[in-house]
Amino acid sequence: MFDLFDALTLARAQFAFTVSAHIIFPAFTIGLASYLAVLEGLWLWTRDGRYMQVFAYWKTIFAVVFGMGVVSGIVMSYQFGTNWSVFSDKTGPILGPLMGYEVLSAFFLEAGFLGVMLFGEKRVGEKLHFFATLMVAVGTLFSAFWILSVNSWMQTPAGYGVNEVGQFVPTDWWAAVFNPSFPYRFVHMVLAAYLTTAFVVGGVGAWHLLRDRDNRGARLMFSMAMWMALVVAPLQVLAGDMHGLNTLEHQPAKIAAMEGHWETRQGAPLILFGLPDDEAEETRYALEVPHLGSLILTHEWNGEVRGLKAWPKDERPPSAVVFWSFRVMVALGFAMVGLGLWSAVLRLRGRLYASPWLHAAAVVMAPAGFAAVLAGWVTTEVGRQPWTVYGLLTTAQSSSPLDAAAVGASLLAFILVYFAVFGAGTFYVLRLMARPPGAKVAEDQGPLRAAGITPGPAMAAPGPRRAE
Amino acid sequence: MELDLPFIWAALIAFSVLAYVVLDGFDLGIGILFPLIGEGRDRSVAMNSVAPVWDGNETWLVLGGGGLFAVFPLAYATILPALYAPLIAMLIGLIFRGVSFEFRHRTRRGRFLWDWGFAGGSLLAAFAQGITLGALVQGIEVADRAYAGGWWDWLTPFSLLTGVALVFGYALLGATWLVMKTEGRLQRRATDFAWVSAVATLILIAVVSLATPFLNPAFLERWFAWPTMIFSLVVPALVAACAWMLFSGLTDHRPLRPFLAALGLFTLCYAGIGISFYPYIVPPSITIWQAAAPDASLAFLLVGAAVLIPIILLYTGYAYWVFRGKVDPEEGYHQDHP
Numbered sequence: 001m002f003d004l005f006d007a008l009t010l011a012r013a014q015f016a017f018t019v020s021a022h023i024i025f026p027a028f029t030i031g032l033a034s035y036l037a038v039l040e041g042l043w044l045w046t047r048d049g050r051y052m053q054v055f056a057y058w059k060t061i062f063a064v065v066f067g068m069g070v071v072s073g074i075v076m077s078y079q080f081g082t083n084w085s086v087f088s089d090k091t092g093p094i095l096g097p098l099m100g101y102e103v104l105s106a107f108f109l110e111a112g113f114l115g116v117m118l119f120g121e122k123r124v125g126e127k128l129h130f131f132a133t134l135m136v137a138v139g140t141l142f143s144a145f146w147i148l149s150v151n152s153w154m155q156t157p158a159g160y161g162v163n164e165v166g167q168f169v170p171t172d173w174w175a176a177v178f179n180p181s182f183p184y185r186f187v188h189m190v191l192a193a194y195l196t197t198a199f200v201v202g203g204v205g206a207w208h209l210l211r212d213r214d215n216r217g218a219r220l221m222f223s224m225a226m227w228m229a230l231v232v233a234p235l236q237v238l239a240g241d242m243h244g245l246n247t248l249e250h251q252p253a254k255i256a257a258m259e260g261h262w263e264t265r266q267g268a269p270l271i272l273f274g275l276p277d278d279e280a281e282e283t284r285y286a287l288e289v290p291h292l293g294s295l296i297l298t299h300e301w302n303g304e305v306r307g308l309k310a311w312p313k314d315e316r317p318p319s320a321v322v323f324w325s326f327r328v329m330v331a332l333g334f335a336m337v338g339l340g341l342w343s344a345v346l347r348l349r350g351r352l353y354a355s356p357w358l359h360a361a362a363v364v365m366a367p368a369g370f371a372a373v374l375a376g377w378v379t380t381e382v383g384r385q386p387w388t389v390y391g392l393l394t395t396a397q398s399s400s401p402l403d404a405a406a407v408g409a410s411l412l413a414f415i416l417v418y419f420a421v422f423g424a425g426t427f428y429v430l431r432l433m434a435r436p437p438g439a440k441v442a443e444d445q446g447p448l449r450a451a452g453i454t455p456g457p458a459m460a461a462p463g464p465r466r467a468e
Numbered sequence: 469m470e471l472d473l474p475f476i477w478a479a480l481i482a483f484s485v486l487a488y489v490v491l492d493g494f495d496l497g498i499g500i501l502f503p504l505i506g507e508g509r510d511r512s513v514a515m516n517s518v519a520p521v522w523d524g525n526e527t528w529l530v531l532g533g534g535g536l537f538a539v540f541p542l543a544y545a546t547i548l549p550a551l552y553a554p555l556i557a558m559l560i561g562l563i564f565r566g567v568s569f570e571f572r573h574r575t576r577r578g579r580f581l582w583d584w585g586f587a588g589g590s591l592l593a594a595f596a597q598g599i600t601l602g603a604l605v606q607g608i609e610v611a612d613r614a615y616a617g618g619w620w621d622w623l624t625p626f627s628l629l630t631g632v633a634l635v636f637g638y639a640l641l642g643a644t645w646l647v648m649k650t651e652g653r654l655q656r657r658a659t660d661f662a663w664v665s666a667v668a669t670l671i672l673i674a675v676v677s678l679a680t681p682f683l684n685p686a687f688l689e690r691w692f693a694w695p696t697m698i699f700s701l702v703v704p705a706l707v708a709a710c711a712w713m714l715f716s717g718l719t720d721h722r723p724l725r726p727f728l729a730a731l732g733l734f735t736l737c738y739a740g741i742g743i744s745f746y747p748y749i750v751p752p753s754i755t756i757w758q759a760a761a762p763d764a765s766l767a768f769l770l771v772g773a774a775v776l777i778p779i780i781l782l783y784t785g786y787a788y789w790v791f792r793g794k795v796d797p798e799e800g801y802h803q804d805h806p
Binding site: 063064067068070071072073074075077078080081082085086088089090091092093094095096097099100101102103104105107108109110111112113114115116118119120123124163165167169170171173400401402403405406410413414417421424425428431432 | 533536546548552553556560563566567570574765772784
């Protein structure tokens with residue numbers, strides 16, 4: 001079916017690679033920007049130096065991650081034109097203005113105030129500085145709003161007509177922006193970004209608590225992160241369930257692939273594990289729970305769930321990928337809920353900072369958000385195949401009249417550059433995370449202290465507004 | 469009264485691209501000059517002079533590209549595949565130099581790598597943008613709403629010439645920015661850079677201007693037929709005035725003047741290209757009206773642009789105001805570790 005080196009496959013690979021690399025950064029910076037705003041706000045309110053200490057700690061990390069997000073995002077903004085020019089021509093009249101609003105309302109806001117937030121501490125008052133931090137956070141949320149609107153429109157198009165040259169043209173902007181799946185996707189993504197950040201912050205806090213359980217900055221990070229896990233992870237499960245119901249309504253083939261269902265059934269089972277096989281049209285070795293599939297999806301014991309065989313073969317998404325990526329996401333989601341509950345129990349017993357087991361678990365779970373976000377995007381994007389605009393424009397129809405050599409060469413270039421540049425960036429971020437909060441460390445000398453021999457007074461909260 | 473929305477949007481996109489060229493121009497220019505600035509403190513000062521604003525500058529590029537997608541989707545869908553290779557090269561250049569701002573402060577042993585990433589990335593991005601511009605000016609072949617030319621059509625002596633011209637032009641912007649923002653030894657060196665790059669830029673402007681009308685009979689017609697011939701008299705005169713202002717500012721040590729003069733030069737060249745182009749957006753194939761999205765799309769985004777662009781200009785201006793004056797080598801969030 002696929003020729004590994006045809007232009008379309010290479011263009012798809014390039015998009016998958018660059019967008020997956022990119023999503024990592026916003027998933028982190030959306031949450032981190034809000035976290036920084038909360039920390040600075042709490043500092044202004046309470047004047048408790050710990051908040052400023054933790055703020056300064058994450059601000060540097062934010063700057064590095066944000067830089068990587070900006071440059072990988074610019075690549076995305078040009079890729080629609082280079083590799084998917086037919087798609088751009090046809091959807092431009094609707095998706096273009098939505099992305100235009102993203103640039104106007106979000107990118108400029110973030111970029112304009114980022115400089116003040118990072119470098120302006122001594123040049124503007126503390127209230128204005130807080131305002132800049134707030135604007136950066138708001139900008140990241142606006143950005144998520146528009147980009148999720150764009151993605152959702154492609155999945156559940158609304159408010160459009162088609163003109164004489166085959167372009168999608170707007171008939172009702174309100175319906176196009178707030179298309180049927182948009183609210184669910186937007187909430188699901190923002191919560192995912194908040195959880196991603198919470199688990200990174202919690203993991204870093206726990207890492208330093210394992211070395212020094214009295215570190216005040218690490219305690220603050222860990223405590224705040226575990227509150228987020230406790231409150232937001234269950235909300236995310238709820239949001240995911242609602243999103244699933246919406247997908248069942250608008251993209252039932254995706255749900256069938258996620259569930260590994262081939263036959264249309266009433267009282268469908270929930271397939272916990274199995275091996276979906278597109279050729280044989282069955283899910284082999286399925287481990288099933290009777291009726292649970294219908295119950296979860298339709299909220300009825302005997303609700304009807306359509307199977308993949310209800311669609312012609314060339315309109316089915318590849319089921320194995322979707323089936324497994326969905327399970328990875330769900331499993332990670334429940335692990336997050338579990339960690340949140342565990343932390344709550346220990347908090348009630350007054351042992352939140354005293355349990356190495358909990359801290360070790362939090363360290364292990366630090367990258368869970370990234371993995372879940374990637375798995376979730378794979379589920380929703382592979383699950384919509386073979387369509388770019390669901391039911392209307394196929395992926396094969398969307399690509400540029402491209403030369404395989406050109407796409408192949410640029411794909412190779414992006415892979416090499418991304419691994420070199422973002423690999424180095426990840427290394428620097430990890431090194432920044434290795435310094436304990438509150439320690440005055442020259443960044444390029446690595447951690448100053450050996451584990452576990454920290455003198456207490458070194459951890460004293462810094463004075464207000466001390467630069468790093 | 470019926471608003472000519474495609475025309476308004478063409479003007480707005482043109483403004484975004486100009487804003488990009490002059491704003492990111494000076495910070496790319498600093499990257500181009502970077503290897504010539506001695507290692508150590510001067511380099512950090514040069515970089516710190518643009519660190520708070522480069523991200524905002526680059527956003528105009530996203531507005532230019534994103535705006536094209538939004539309001540001239542056919543232009544976006546034909547120009548980008550036609551200029552595939554230089555655009556990919558530009559993106560890769562922008563990746564390296566964008567991350568270098570943060571990365572070079574995160575390592576001492578690896579700093580030289582990111583100094584080169586900053587310099588090489590800036591040079592590559594500038595050269596690729598110049599090639600892109602030249603390739604666009606010389607024309608893009610379109611058939612049936614898609615790019616119909618070959619994969620190497622962009623590569624001609626003319627596009628290489630515009631590539632080199634833009635590199636020197638950006639270097640001039642960067643040098644005059646440094647003259648304005650720094651003091652002492654670095655300022656003296658920047659003055660030397662400004663002299664050299666100004667002379668080179670002016671020569672290249674002349675060569676490109678003379679070559680352009682012969683690429684396309686329509687350009688020749690535009691420049692040498694009445695009444696548009698007025699431009700052919702006025703634009704060179706204004707270029708000469710800017711050149712005089714630039715050199716006299718450098719000689720008389722009036723640090724603001726050369727930068728303003730360099731901005732003036734860029735604006736004039738840009739206007740010159742616009743005069744050649746109009747009314748095409750993809751010369752010689754597609755006019756702005758043929759490429760435009762339906763009025764419903766143009767009007768929808770125009771409402772937002774009318775409200776948001778003035779606000780953007782306000783807070784961008786504020787950000788520049790916050791970081792006004794000479795760069796204080798002792799200040800900055802990036803502490804240099806000796």
